[in-house]
Amino acid sequence: MGLPWVGQTMEFYKAQRKNSLFDDFVQPWIAIYGKIFTTHLMGSPTVIVNGANANKFLLSNEFKLVVSSWPSASVQLMGKDSIMEKQGERHHCLRGLIGASLGQEGLETLVPKICHSVQLHLDTKWKGQDKISLYRSTKILTFTIVFECFLGISVEAEMLGIFERVLEGVFGAPVQIPGSRFWRAKKARVEIENMLIEVVREKRMQMEGNIEAEEEQGGTLLSQLVAGMIQGEITEEEVVDNVVLLVFAAHDTTFAIAMTFKMLALHPYCHSTLLKEHAEIMRSKRPGENLTLDDTKKMKYTWQVLWTTYGTHYNSEYFQDPLSFNPSRFEESVPPYVFLPFGGGPRVYAGYQLAKLNILIFVHFVVTCYDWSLLYPDEPITMDPLAFLSHGMPIRIYPKISQSATREFLQHNA
Template sequence: MAAFIVIFISILLLMIYRKYSSKQPTNKQQNTSRKLLPSGDMGLPWIGETVEFYKAQRANQLFESFFRPRMNKYGNIFKTKLMGSPTVVVNGAAANKFFMSNEFKLVISSWPTSSVELMGRNSIMEKQGDSHRCLRGIITSTLSVSGLTAMVPRMCASIQTHLENNWRNHDEISLYRSTKMLTFTIVLECLFGIGIEPGSLFGVFERVLEGVLSPPINFPGTKFARAKKARSEIEKVLVGEIRRKREAMEGGEEEDGMLLSKLVAALIRGEITEEEVVDNVVLLVFAAHDTTSYAITMTFKMLANNPNSYALLLKEHEEIARNKRAGEALTLEDVKKMEYTWQVARETMRLNPPIFGSFRKAITDIQFEGFTIPKGWKVLWTTYGTHYDEKYFPDPMSFNPSRFADPIQSYAFIPFGGGPRLCAGYQLAKLNILVLVHYVVTRYNWSLVYPDEPIFMDPLPFPSKGMPIKISPRSLA
């Protein structure tokens, strides 16, 4: 009985203390109250507006259902709470430039826990300062002019082999599924030089992708748990490849110019660890194949719905093809001639960005346009904030590739990000899109089965039916 009385009194005192202390602002609360925070609604306790955000994301309605209503109500800068974190959403070219160019100074990358766990804590996505610069330097050296020159014929061979094995003698294929497998193969074979049969890993990588934005609950049966298990399978395979490559290079084998060789060479020199090699291979496979396959798929959708643009694009590729001998691979110089095709691809990515934006975390109090973003808060820049703004792109919802014939305002077109964290693999993505478009349009007649096919997100955008297309062989006149 005495013990019960003691417990009861303790609980009562605790409740009185909490009630009293909640009325007394802490130093942190006093400091925050003196700051002019952006307007906005923080939503429910802890969860904030996460449910609304995820609901809009799954329906591929982030701009229409989540961002635009709040921008109309609060302006281009507004506060919210997402996934447990107070977050300031910023929009506009000036905001993009300010936050992207101040990476490592005012903000640092801050992806959700599930993304970090699955992509790797030692990947370039999470690295800061000198570690980031070291890894980025290794990656970009592979995508220099000389690296791209050597990569083009390898990519041509991979694409032609894929079309021969998966398109020939078919009258209908899933464009999205086919390009996902192809871009996955290209990143393994042409970027890394990894000789693993792509089909053996493709499904495993897909299981990891399903969990990158899921709640980080590592309980059997959850998306995150399945993704973690798949990630472990991938890691075992990659560690074996890395150690075989290291043994060969330490035995006298020279670098072959591929990214895996460059990473292993840095590993041998003691500049990076084996974990960093693994995590960056995993990250780059995802970054280079999933978003690129979506961009390719949507490019064909835009062309199908805009026949005048397709006629101009086809003319460009027929001219390139006429100057090649039968069976001769494209060169980097050929790719540079695909100017209108790249305008089409950029306009497609403007209207259908492969990513909606990116999270950062304030590492100090930030003053921006009269507001304070407190240290520790998240910052989310969005592609939609400029891509759909008529100030940067007149008549923004119309498909007009020729708008990219003229210079675009800096930091207005940001499908690859910007600043120190500009996507390291964007040149590979560009090459992949242009070369694949060339071989498809010069070898096949094609049409969409479902011209108005809906686009969903889970967690990245994808065509709900896989974008099936009808195909038939064509020959260059």
């Protein structure tokens, strides 16, 4: 168990900051004790488990033998009324409301909106540039897509900065010392809450007595949540806290996109294979015609390129040569509870379909309009508290002559 209270907390944090939690912390103890071992982490007695059977046990027994919990700082900043803190019926109710916006009809409505956001972003942030910070650019775009396409809330210039201040304190010590990360994060959280309460109340006034019309128009998630509030299914606090949580969950999408482009730059054959897939999609489109939900379903190799880490994803028991970048490994059937980029069981990420569309559509427009190279091929990944690229992943971009020329080139080389 290590030292009382402290245990191996320092070793845990050190490995986490180096982005080597599995190699430097978990794997050495597995070598000694096997796939289950005990310690103290952050003041709590802790059991660490590894492998598909462990994943299945934990994820399938949520609300039965297992109850999820989060650090105090996370709860205070994400909100005690968010879905991550709810159990049983309340969790089921909130999940149903969120999921209603991500059914077939909702996804079909989202695709053209996301296409428009991506094209506008590339036209205003990439066009005319020879170098950009991919990580920063992706973060701005993902934030905009979640707010404007999914929630239907207009993005103001200062909003992203406020959310970033909250994120900095999510996994820190919940100590209210003036000037500390958590103190700054709490102040930013109050700003966000005040802004969202105003938006929610204005939306309620618009919808009062007119819920059917909103539903017929395929309303945004905010419309779904506010409709639930009007009907007495959820509270205003639950609406606000779940909007906050969904925005922060988009951080993982940002990191996944950045790593996808890094690995494609380092593996030209994978880039070429992916490009052929998008050439096939472009061949079926008229000039200026938008992507559809069916088009995204054809991006099978693109989805295999998704880069993830940790645990079973690094385990040679399930994946031959797991540390190599080999998207084709996912063409074969993967055993249950082995590949879990969005979690599993009742706690599977409610917005994973939005994240998937965000990634696929962004990749499509970038690979068909630009080539790129890495300025720092060996750029390290830092955890503080979540993963990010140490230099912001600066890339040099080379625009293709035009979309029509790109179409001809891709079709010729498909």
